[in-house]
Amino acid sequence: MTHNIDNEKLVAYVLGELDEAQLNAIEKRLETDKELQDAVAELRATAALAKHALQQAASPVASLSSDQRAAIEVQAKENSDKTDAERPLTLLGLPGGTATNRSFVPRWPVGFLVAAALILIAIAGLFAAGPTLLRSSMMQSSTMSHDHGTTPRAHAPVADLQSGGISAPAAASQTYYRDVNGEADELSNNYFVAGERAKERKVSAFQVERLESLGYLGEGVRLDAATRPGWVGDPNKNFWPGHNTEAYDRIFENPFLDVVQNPLSTFSIDVDTASYANVRRFLTQNTLPPPDAVRIEELVNYFSYDYSPPDGDDPFSAHVEVAGCPWTPEHRLARIGLKGWEMAEDERPASNLVFLLDVSGSMQPPNKLPLLKEAMRLLVEQLGEGDRIAMAVYAGAAGLVLPSTPCDNREAILDALGRLEAGGSTNGGQGIRLAYDLAVENFVKGGVNRVVLATDGDFNVGTTNQGELIRLIEKKAKSGVFLTVLGFGMGNLKDSTLEQLADKGNGNYAYIDTLNEARKVLVEELGGTLVTIAKDVKIQVEFNPAQVRAYRLIGYENRILAAEDFNDDTKDAGEIGAGHTVTALYEVVPAGQDVDLPKVDPLKYQKPVDMAQAAASGELLTLKLRYKQPDGDTSKLLAFPVSDTGAGYAQATADFKFAASVAGFGMLLRDSEHKGAATFDAILELAEEGLGEDRYGYRAEFIELVRKARALGAAE
């Protein structure tokens, strides 16, 4: 044996075969170990040479005979599955590719490229041969442009071919020839050329070095084209009826809790709104959402409420309103509302944003990458002089598309956006590391430092273990960089992964299903999305047993904290952004009422607790809040006693009614055992009473959704 385990690890590192944990370990050693750096450099050179030698030597072998091909064609026809209908040419997904693709996507042998160029030239001749031949040739061209990243003008030949043009293929072949020539140099030192390319795109030498040392510019040797769904022009695989890989974590609804046994209710705030947009997507497609896709707190928090902003030193104000519970009239509903201070657009501190965009094959459909690009354009338009944007993409390998660029250079940013194309499998872990490294490099003290991750969350290459991804994010969040997760698409949306990433990464998570939603998140609520004004915001409510028999927190199931976590500053919790409102609802069973609670035997050694004097105060509950400044480590405590005025729900404010209607809607969609007398009709009535000013029409849209769900529910 001429090598030890270390060699295996190094080779795996050079070939991009290491998992996250091992990658971390090696990179850590690489930072200081000069000898190891040399060893890696030597291995890279050897690997590049070996690859070059093999691919140079791979001259074409005699192809299958026409008889053999014909036999295959016949067989394919015979086995043709009936569900597979003809697919229009325009949907073959012809990506233009980008400079980045060119540098980071694995490459195919030169001989193969030349063959492709010849085939393209041949298309002119084949054009008259009928649609089948043409289609297969087109497939080829699409494959090639996928793999090699031609200029965006690769689109042109397609359009021309469809309209019967003949000249276009020649133009295309020139493109390929250029690529072929470039390819020859590149194969000899793929690694080095990637670095050169990065330099051309005005990355600082330091960044190149850093990227190199981290292996981002290494060879992503991987058989991407073969495994990527986009390659056979089939990004819609997940769209076939009955085939769905969306993942939602099971939600176990919060039960009613006995106040004597559980006097404290503790949870982390959540400003995510993704679930609402996702539910809307289902309903708009005339389906009721799966119950576990409905996170009630995210539905309620999708809407902003008219709570007055803070007037003191604290970054947010707290408001509690108590009134009758609409679905169970003998119960009370307590609404806790927090409102972050509002920030004028010109007060927004300088931003250092790193977009980390998923350009894997699964992002190809129009409601993913194309929508993402539109959304990003909206965001870029909102940003100005003091702001900087960097852009990284990840697919089979992660790569830098745009180094940190001042936002007044809008052209460069939009240009980089425009060049993005989908293709490849998803190595989220590597991308996340790259993005955080970029954010840290360009850190703006006192400013907004944020990674904006846009993906369908289908991380299928590299670190795919969800636990590891989350640990990675958790670690990266300690650098002071915040995270925004934008979820896109459907069919294989990994909702649970994304929510957890945002949760652990000091971030927020929004689901973008339409351009309007993008506008809401990235334009109207930009401040809230970008500027965190308080972090690790925790809520603890102590109920007064003299007033309350039992209570139930509606939603926030995956945000529940242990009572002792409230005072533990190492325990992570939710962030609140500028101008954000956060709303939580408790259904409260007043003292003296009977409620069906799980029975526990009476204690043998302890007497039931005596009431303290304060219990006689008549207060319903005390609301306690803890938060940290965005860059702080110690939390501050706020406490507010709350009394029940005894108001019926008719007397409640419009905001209260609307929030109650949204929560009730969520319970209906989840078919909650606590929905009481709630019906779609009752929800509609409540929502209409709570419509209020509705400046952007979001509440009116909600009413439409309730109507839709009512129709769908009735149909079932």
Add this chain to the structure above:
Amino acid sequence: MTETPLTKEAWVAAALERFEQPLLRYAARITRDVELARDVVQDTFLRLCAAERAEVDAHLGAWLYTVCRNRAFDVRKKEARMTPMPENAAEARPSGTPAPGDVAERHEANAMVLAVLDTLPENQQEAFRLKFNDELTYREIGRVMDISLGTVSNLVTTALMTIRERLRAEMNLAEEV
């Protein structure tokens, strides 16, 4: 959704365009005969026609290599029984492999790599080629060759290290001269 997937014919045709050459080279290396390789590859694609597309699609490349490899080894076994391999197998080799006489004419370093590779055990060669020529991942190679991930790593590393040692030796030699 309004978009519909490719027909099976187009799917197979696309796979053929993409994989015909690499598979032919791969098969020829195993069968040491281009004609046999063509039969093997035809067979591979006939099986693809009959395969359940949903099961294959996500790992089309690995699937094709696996079927092709099994088929090629079957053929090789059968051929070996019927006609003993000729002593000089170099003639039947696909043009990709350098016969000893070619070496001098090729670029030095390239030639050296290929020459060293030729001296390695067959399983090392195969894993190495699948990695560097066909660009499969370790996982895919493990699947295709039906060996563990650890074995793949070992094979590829050993091969690469041997080549590295040889390169080092050549360079030292060049310096001395």
